[in-house]
Amino acid sequence: MKYFISGANGQLGKEIRDSAKEYKNSEFDFFGRELDICNKTELDNYFLENKNFDYFINCAAYTDVEKAEQEPDTALDVNYKSLKNIIKVCNDHDITLIHISTDFVFDGNKKSSYNEEDAPNPISVYGDSKFKGEQLISDNCMKYIIIRTSWLYSRYGNNFVKKIIDISRKNDRISVVSDEIGTPTNAADLAKDILFIAEQKLQKNSKTISKLYHYSNVGSISRYEFAREIIKTAGIDCDVVAVNSDHFNFMAKRPKNSILDQSKIIKEYALHIRSWDDSLKECIKNLASDEK
Numbered sequence: 001m002k003y004f005i006s007g008a009n010g011q012l013g014k015e016i017r018d019s020a021k022e023y024k025n026s027e028f029d030f031f032g033r034e035l036d037i038c039n040k041t042e043l044d045n046y047f048l049e050n051k052n053f054d055y056f057i058n059c060a061a062y063t064d065v066e067k068a069e070q071e072p073d074t075a076l077d078v079n080y081k082s083l084k085n086i087i088k089v090c091n092d093h094d095i096t097l098i099h100i101s102t103d104f105v106f107d108g109n110k111k112s113s114y115n116e117e118d119a120p121n122p123i124s125v126y127g128d129s130k131f132k133g134e135q136l137i138s139d140n141c142m143k144y145i146i147i148r149t150s151w152l153y154s155r156y157g158n159n160f161v162k163k164i165i166d167i168s169r170k171n172d173r174i175s176v177v178s179d180e181i182g183t184p185t186n187a188a189d190l191a192k193d194i195l196f197i198a199e200q201k202l203q204k205n206s207k208t209i210s211k212l213y214h215y216s217n218v219g220s221i222s223r224y225e226f227a228r229e230i231i232k233t234a235g236i237d238c239d240v241v242a243v244n245s246d247h248f249n250f251m252a253k254r255p256k257n258s259i260l261d262q263s264k265i266i267k268e269y270a271l272h273i274r275s276w277d278d279s280l281k282e283c284i285k286n287l288a289s290d291e292k
């Protein structure tokens with residue numbers, strides 16, 4: 001298999017770099033900012049000069065949920081408009097697009113977990129830009145897989161797990177919201193499973209593929225419970241106080257419930273997805289060894 005990976009210096013992109021080492025017979029081209037997905041000419045030229053890709057894995061995104069409220073045009077450029085360029089190269093060169101989306105496409109009002117049939121209703125600029133990107137793909141891309149994930153963290157990049165470790169080391173007590181529940185996702189697990197799915201070659205013979213999946217680790221918790229577990233696992237002495245989200249002056253609204261139901265992707269690809277706490281333990285172990 002031959003893969004093109006955009007946004008390869010983000011947390012998921014770096015985890016895909018690590019997982020790719022397992023696939024010695026496949027070829028991977030990784031690109032960070034040096035190949036701007038918003039630049040149609042750059043993308044077109046790259047794919048005219050470099051042929052025979054099977055997959056385009058789009059890990060590039062505008063992911064700063066708060067900043068997106070102030071910079072809606074930039075969020076839309078990266079999370080929505082750039083997809084016109086990506087869809088074009090995928091359609092022109094018979095490439096399957098694997099695109100990553102988010103639980104933030106939902107408004108959070110559902111009382112149980114969200115499955116792929118539930119109607120999105122984003123409540124933030126970020127969520128709206130990601131949903132518009134999804135719609136562009138489903139309306140125009142010949143072969144695609146969209147994977148919505150949630151609460152992504154990794155040993156790489158900036159994320160909730162690393163932030164909680166950092167602030168809990170500097171403080172005796174921290175406040176974390178308890179009225180947001182969801183499903184954490186270790187980007188290392190997602191990266192492994194994306195490549196596992198792609199290597200199954202299911203789509204080789206079909207002219208079109210359109211699939212939407214939800215992916216996260218198994219189990220659901222509040223941000224507060226997640227923070228407590230992070231601190232306990234990392235062996236840090238710090239109290240965690242549960243607060244409502246209106247305690248913080250966030251600009252972006254976040255879904256109160258964004259638990260994803262992963263049963264479709266588990267069933268179709270016979271995946272064994274770990275529970276959120278087992279996966280968290282491994283990430284914290286890796287972070288500790290990175291610090292040595």
Ligand SMILES: NC(=O)c1ccc[n+]([C@@H]2O[C@H](COP(=O)([O-])OP(=O)(O)OC[C@H]3O[C@@H](n4cnc5c(N)ncnc54)[C@H](OP(=O)(O)O)[C@@H]3O)[C@@H](O)[C@H]2O)c1
Nearest residue numbers: 007009010011012036037060061063100102149150151152
């Ligand atoms: N993080 C989460 O909690 C979360 C939750 C649900 C879904 N997701 C989705 O999961 C996917 C991966 O997220 P992540 O956490 O790995 O994101 P990330 O760490 O922020 O990485 C995104 C990468 O995209 C790059 N990028 C931004 N604009 C670009 C452009 N125009 N051209 C090329 N590269 C560009 C960024 O570069 P710079 O670093 O230079 O900006 C960054 O390296 C995204 O689609 C995101 O929406 C994330």
